[in-house]
Amino acid sequence: MTVTDRHRATAWQVQSVLLSYPDELLLERVPLLRAATGTLPASLAGPLATFLGHVTATPLAGLAADYVATFDHRKRFSPYLTYFAYGDTRKRGMALLRFKHAYRAAGLRLDDSELPDHLAVVLEFAAAGNAETGVRLLTEHRAGLELMRLGLHETGSPWAAVLDSVSATLPPLNGRDHDAVARLAAEGPPEEEVGLAPFAPPEYMPDPEGARR
Structure with a gap:
């Protein structure tokens, strides 16, 4: 079955729910999530x-x-995409603003408690009729996504399957992507650049230890 735009939107919505903190609402949604998954091609549906x-x-x-x-x-499994590219440096604040600007341009305003680069938030945004921008945000941080996916498999985490499905909605990795993944795996996210003034207000600097709930 060919993967269509509608398939990708459905997959992103399911993936977003499954990558959020599991609660009673998740259990209530399982029948609906199974039904939605059943409409998808095997590459997207199987892992879900x-x-x-x-x-x-x-x-x-x-x-x-x-x-x-x-x-x-x-931290190696941080669901906040900008962490992999910028670590806990001040430059990460500017990267977060880019996400917020992309959302605002599409008419979406996040609650102040939500960080815009959480993978579940990005997937939900992409699913809500913002596929082009969503794919751009995801592919810009593809190295971090792939490193997370491989690490989850390495540790036997069940969430590795969800990342497999996310990856299947994106363009295939190219040579440059593989190089970026290898470099990130070897060097890790950048460390703080001492002496630089913040690039964004403190409220846009995230707490990397917390995940979306």
Whole structure:
């Protein structure tokens, strides 16, 4: 089955829900998420179906604890896309503003409690009729996404399947992408540049330890 724009929008919406903090609402949505997944091509649906099976087989408390241990306590799995490119440096604030400007241009204003580069937020934005801009934001941070995906597989995390599905909605990795992933894996995100004034107001500087809930 050919992947269409409608397939990608549906997949992004499902992925967004599955990459948010798991709660009772997630369990209530499982039948709807399964139905939506069933409309997708195998490359997008297979990984999502695998993860939904894990959700139904795992007590909610265990699922939530695993989410926190994975995304809150391990920076290598940060769901905030700008972290991989900018680390905790001041330049990251400017990168966050680029996300906010992209959302505002599309008529979307986030709650102040939401950081605009959270993967679940970006996927939800892309699903809501903003595919072109959403793909641009995702591909600009493709190296970080791929490093996260590979790391989740390496540790046996069930969320690796969701990242597989995200990757399947994007253009194939090229040589430059592979080089960027290798470089990021070897060097890690940049460290703070001492002595530079902030590039953005402090409110746009994120707490990398927290994940979207």
